[in-house]
Amino acid sequence: MRPTGRSSRRARMADGAVDDAGALGARPPWWRRHRMDDIQRAAVVGFLYERARIGSPHTRSFIILSLLSSAIAAMGLLLDSAPAVIGAMLLGAFITPLLAMAGALIQGWVQRLVDAALMVALGIAMSMTAATLVGVVFAGQIDRAVLPPLLLSLTRPGLLDLGIALAAGVAAGYATMRTEAAGALSGVAVSVTVEPPIAAMGLFLASGRGEEFRQAALALATNFGALVLGATVSMAWWGFADRDTRGTARQARVGLIAWVVLVGAVAVPLAVYSRNVIRNTAFEQEVTSVVGTWDPSVRVVSLDASTTGERATVRIDVTGPRRPEPAWRLAELLSERRGERVEVLLTFTLAQEDRAVSSG
Incomplete structure (x- = not known):
């Protein structure tokens, strides 16, 4: 007698159960959720x-x-x-x-x-x-x-x-x-x-x-x-x-929710700060490039540049063998390139070299 569709499905399920039972000692796949005893x-x-x-x-x-x-x-x-x-x-x-x-x-x-x-x-x-x-x-x-x-x-x-x-x-x-x-x-x-x-x-x-x-x-x-x-x-x-x-399940839920909220509260200022850091870092790289055009004789010692998109501030410390070009020229070059008002605070250190040879 030919088995019906329902009995055939039951047979396949039984076979699957036997297969699973025979594999109880087998190690589960790595993606399967682990249960501790x-x-x-x-x-x-x-x-x-x-x-x-x-x-x-x-x-x-x-x-x-x-x-x-x-x-x-x-x-x-x-x-x-x-x-x-x-x-x-x-x-x-x-x-x-x-x-x-x-x-x-x-x-x-x-x-x-x-x-x-x-x-x-x-x-x-x-x-x-x-x-x-x-x-x-x-x-x-x-x-x-x-x-x-x-x-x-x-x-x-x-x-x-x-x-x-x-x-x-x-x-x-x-x-x-x-x-x-x-x-x-x-x-x-x-x-x-x-x-x-x-x-x-x-x-x-x-x-x-x-x-x-x-x-x-x-x-x-x-x-x-x-x-x-x-x-x-x-x-x-x-x-x-x-x-x-x-x-209690309520204590566990409240604790987890509170911690997620805490991490979310930290993530908000981080997102803002990350955006500002990326923007300011790009601006500092731009300032370094413009300094080479402004006065090729100087070397940048330290640089701190920030921008809001409408107003920018540059604090720069340079050194060189002679007095550099005026700071207002650097501010104008940056302003022309960026299309925003730029304030430059420049500190310059004269690099002098004195060489001597003994007479003896």
């Missing part, structure tokens, strides 16, 4: 929340590492030494409480969220103290008009910084949840640590640079918010959520 989840929870609270046996190590890493980062920023800053980031201990905050947001664990946040606040306080002391000792290095490029970059946060921190948070969450990625934790720590902006804040605080301090604080808020958000998404996707141990 109770033992794995308990191991992650024990690792994170035992370390992410003040008063635990790990608090002393956290404080010492925060002080040392920030001091190294501060000196590396003053020396414009990327290896020193990377070494400081590897020492930083912020990764654990940041991930603990992400897990607490997923599960709605209010007390654990508070404990981890207090741990982060303690680390920031210790790190800023160390960096400020370095700034006081080496105040002469940050009193100069031109900041080292690494230190200067921390005063110019943008949407790219937000994206990097978000991706790093996802990587940190993945490395924590998947044991096969545990070896990537050291690389993740380089990206996710918040030590460089904290060190910059301490240096600017010691030197009284209020504007730069605020910009470094914005960089810190960017990294901090995006890291936790990225780690929250990653840990939730790879199976950290557990209804049996979760607080």
Whole structure:
């Protein structure tokens, strides 16, 4: 007897069930969502929340590492030494409480969220103290008009910084949840640590640079918010959520929404600032090109140019073997090219060379 269409479909479904049953021991495809079992989840929870609270046996190590890493980062920023800053980031201990905050947001664990946040606040306080002391000792290095490029970059946060921190948070969450990625934790720590902006804040605080301090604080808020958000998404996707141990669903939703709003609030000024930085950087390149036409004999020492689209300001420091052309000519050249009013503030340093040969 020929089977009907319905019975044929049932037969195929049964065959598929047998195939699936026979493949239960097979490893699922990499794109399939991972589910943690109770033992794995308990191991992650024990690792994170035992370390992410003040008063635990790990608090002393956290404080010492925060002080040392920030001091190294501060000196590396003053020396414009990327290896020193990377070494400081590897020492930083912020990764654990940041991930603990992400897990607490997923599960709605209010007390654990508070404990981890207090741990982060303690680390920031210790790190800023160390960096400020370095700034006081080496105040002469940050009193100069031109900041080292690494230190200067921390005063110019943008949407790219937000994206990097978000991706790093996802990587940190993945490395924590998947044991096969545990070896990537050291690389993740380089990206996710918040030590460089904290060190910059301490240096600017010691030197009284209020504007730069605020910009470094914005960089810190960017990294901090995006890291936790990225780690929250990653840990939730790879199976950290557990209804049996979760607080109320309302607490979890409120916490996550509040954090998303916080990151969104940081992203708005970053978007504006990024647009201004891109526009001003293009303007500075244009000024450098025009200076060669204005007076080929001078060399640009420092340049700070900004524009609103209607009015532009150029602060330029040049040096040369003779007095340069008048500043108003440079302003006119820029105004003709850009079609806006340009104000030029020029500082000139005479470069003299005196050569002598002994008579002996």
